[in-house]
């Protein structure tokens with residue numbers, strides 16, 4: 001750590017996921033997730049009509065250095081591309097031996113995780129569920145409910161985001177609507 005930083009607080013609205021300053025919002029729209037949904041025809045068709053916001057991330061900014069903890073809320077809005085629920089891009093950490101904790105504040109979703117050697121796990125997220133993502137596991141979240149899915153995440157501030165493998169090969173598991181209900185597919 002290079003210099004002393006000072007204690008601070010933010011206020012989190014559990015219903016909307018909104019975080020007060022100095023948090024910064026990062027908005028991802030449908031067009032930012034090119035090539036990631038299974039049904040590419042449904043994706044192109046939706047994008048030709050609209051470019052909805054799939055999720056907002058409210059990042060509580062700290063120095064990106066070892067020793068600090070970064071955190072954010074993520075709000076994934078309800079919706080689907082074809083039969084597949086709106087999800088985050090998903091990433092490995094650049095420093096792969098770093099973990100993360102997600103705690104659900106509102107709504108209903110899944111946390112999907114996978115390793116580079118082909119293992120996968122899914123955890124159902126509902127308010128009060130706090131999930132541990134160990135080192136080496138890529139992670140993606142999705143909203144399988146009818147209201148915003150809101151969760152709070154904490155991770156080592158120097159961990160970094162590595163999207164390359166996900167953009168290249170996608171995620172092993174998907175969550176699709178089957179007979180009106182979410183189903184996790186391999």
Ligand SMILES: O=P(O)(O)OC[C@H]1O[C@H](O)[C@H](O)[C@@H](O)[C@@H]1O
Pocket residue numbers: 028057072073074088089090091139153154161
């Ligand atoms: O970066 P994405 O894979 O699009 O996911 C969006 C966000 O989801 C979580 O909240 C993570 O804690 C964030 O680090 C990440 O940026």
Ligand SMILES: [Fe+2]
Pocket residue numbers: 091092093100139155
């Ligand atoms: Fe992460």
